[in-house]
Every structure is written in C-alpha cells, then in structure tokens.
Amino acid sequence: MGLEDRVAIITGGGQGIGEAICLExxxxxxxxAVVDINLENASKVAQTIKDAGSEAMAIKADVSRRADAERxxxxxxxxxxxxxxxxxxxxxNRDALLEKMTEEDWDAVIAVNLKGxxxxxxxxxxxxxxxxxxxxxxxxxxxxxxxxxxxxxxxxSKMGIIGLTxxxxxxxxxxxxxxxxxxxxxxxxxGYFETPMTEKIPEKMREAFLTQVPLGRTAKPPEIAKVIAFxxxxxxxxxxxxxLGVDGGFFMGVQS
Numbered sequence: 001m002g003l004e005d006r007v008a009i010i011t012g013g014g015q016g017i018g019e020a021i022c023l024e025x026x027x028x029x030x031x032x033a034v035v036d037i038n039l040e041n042a043s044k045v046a047q048t049i050k051d052a053g054s055e056a057m058a059i060k061a062d063v064s065r066r067a068d069a070e071r072x073x074x075x076x077x078x079x080x081x082x083x084x085x086x087x088x089x090x091x092x093n094r095d096a097l098l099e100k101m102t103e104e105d106w107d108a109v110i111a112v113n114l115k116g117x118x119x120x121x122x123x124x125x126x127x128x129x130x131x132x133x134x135x136x137x138x139x140x141x142x143x144x145x146x147x148x149x150x151x152x153x154x155x156x157s158k159m160g161i162i163g164l165t166x167x168x169x170x171x172x173x174x175x176x177x178x179x180x181x182x183x184x185x186x187x188x189x190x191g192y193f194e195t196p197m198t199e200k201i202p203e204k205m206r207e208a209f210l211t212q213v214p215l216g217r218t219a220k221p222p223e224i225a226k227v228i229a230f231x232x233x234x235x236x237x238x239x240x241x242x243x244l245g246v247d248g249g250f251f252m253g254v255q256s
Contacts, residue, residue: 002028002029003233006031006084006133007031007033007081007083008030009035009072009076009085009086010032010089011035011061011088011089012036013032013034013042014034014036014040015038016221017139017225018036018090020222020225021221022056023052024225024229025229025232028229029054030084031054031056032054032057033059033075033080034058035072036059036060037060042058042059043058045058055080057076057080059071059072062112063117063119063120064111064116065119066119069119073124077127082127084128085136086124086128086134086135086136087137088121088137088138090112090113091139091157093109094109096150097149101152108153110153113154118164121136121185124136125172128181129183132179132181134181134182134183135231136165136186137188137232138165138185138188139190140161140162140188142191142243142247143158143189144158144159145189162187165187165241169186170241172185184239185240186231186244188224188231188244188245189243189245191213191250192209192248193218193219193220194218194221212250214252215249216248218248
C-alpha cells in the first residue's frame with residue numbers, strides 16, 4: 001500500500017483523526033496538503049510530516065466556502081503538480097433538541113459537513129480526471145445515519161454524505177469506463193475514537209457505550225488512518241460506493 005508520489009488533501013487535518021490520516025499517508029510516501037480552519041494546527045502537522053522525511057504543506061480554509069475549496073485544490077496542485085487523493089474529514093456538530101435547534105445551527109452543520117464535502121469533491125474531480133487517478137474518501141457516521149436524539153442536523157448531513165458518495169462513485173465509474181481513469185469514491189463511518197471531541201463525553205456515558213462494543217474498547221486515530229491509506233491506494237481499485245463502518249462492531253446491523 002505504498003503511496004509514493006501520490007498527492008493527498010486531507011481536510012480537518014489539524015488534529016484528531018485528520019492529523020492521524022495526514023501522518024499515515026505521509027509515512028507511506030504521499031505528499032500531503034494539511035487543510036484546517038486553524039492554520040497553526042495544520043502547520044504543526046505539516047512540519048511533523050516534513051521532519052519524518054516526506055513533503056507537506058499547510059492550508060487554512062473553510063470548506064463551506066466555494067472560493068476556499070477551489071483555492072485549496074489550486075494551491076495543492078501548484079505546489080505538488082497534481083492531485084490524487086481527497087479525504088473529506090472536516091466536520092462540526094451543533095447539537096440541540098429539535099424544538100430548540102436554531103436555523104443557524106442547522107445551516108452551519110449542513111454547510112461544513114455536507115456542502116463542504118460536495119465543494120471539495122467538485123473542485124478536486126477535474127484534477128483527478130486529468131491525472132487519471134482519484135481516490136475520494138468521505139467521513140460519514142453510522143450513528144448519524146441511524147439517527148441520534150439532539151442531532152437532526154448532524155444526522156441529516158452524515159446520511160447525505162452517503163448518498164453523495166454513492167452518486168459520485170457512479171459518475172466516477174463513467175470516467176473509468178470511457179477514459180480509462182482509476183477513480184473511486186467511498187465513505188467511512190467511524191465509531192468511538194479517542195479524539196479531542198470525544199474527550200468531552202462524560203465518563204458514565206463512555207462506560208455505557210463500551211458495554212455495547214463487541215471489541216470492548218475505544219479506538220485510536222491511527223487505526224482508522226490505516227483504513228484510509230488502503231482505500232487511497234491502488235489496491236482498492238475495485239472498491240467504490242461503499243460506506244464502511246470502522247466501529248468495533250458497535251453499529252452492527254444498522255442499515256446505511
């Protein structure tokens with residue numbers, strides 16, 4: 001699963017799962033554009049990759065803005081000459097019960113999670129077609145797809161990403177057949193990973209969650225980073241349009 005000479009963009013790459021993905025792809029030889037709304041965090045991750053001997057750059061961007069999505073692709077191609085891999089990891093949550101959720105909270109989550117994923121794919125796809133190689137990997141959520149109390153906005157965005165992924169996979173399939181390109185689009189649905197976001201979950205809720213995980217433990221970000229590395233590699237050329245759970249079996253049986 002070597003990714004030598006591949007060029008990757010990872011949104012939300014400044015911390016947590018996104019950071020782990022950046023480091024893993026860099027370790028496998030990819031040139032990495034670390035994209036985050038927090039430039040300081042992105043710069044630290046990019047420097048870590050450079051210190052390990054790979055190439056990287058940091059880009060500050062708000063993926064919910066078309067101009068930013070187009071710019072992050074443009075700057076990556078200007079720096080590294082092409083684009084092979086896009087990991088849409090950036091996401092937010094603004095939780096509230098249905099009757100208390102504001103329109104602003106709804107719009108913010110849909111804009112970053114769903115619209116941002118769309119905008120980045122739309123900007124990246126022409127470069128991938130030109131290069132005849134493309135791997136798009138989107139972050140969904142089986143919890144979101146199943147529905148969660150207090151998360152109508154988040155659940156809608158994550159279920160929307162599954163539909164978006166499958167539609168893009170079918171469009172990419174036309175480029176494979178007509179142009180000889182090697183392009184796929186997949187989604188991953190992480191379970192409980194130890195990240196800055198999940199650190200805020202109360203201990204009792206955490207313990208209750210673990211009783212329902214067949215593997216009996218939480219996961220660390222590098223574990224999903226390895227899954228991303230596989231889906232980004234040439235070895236995954238015949239996998240497209242899937243929504244893959246990486247959750248220790250917690251959401252076993254939840255339909256997506």
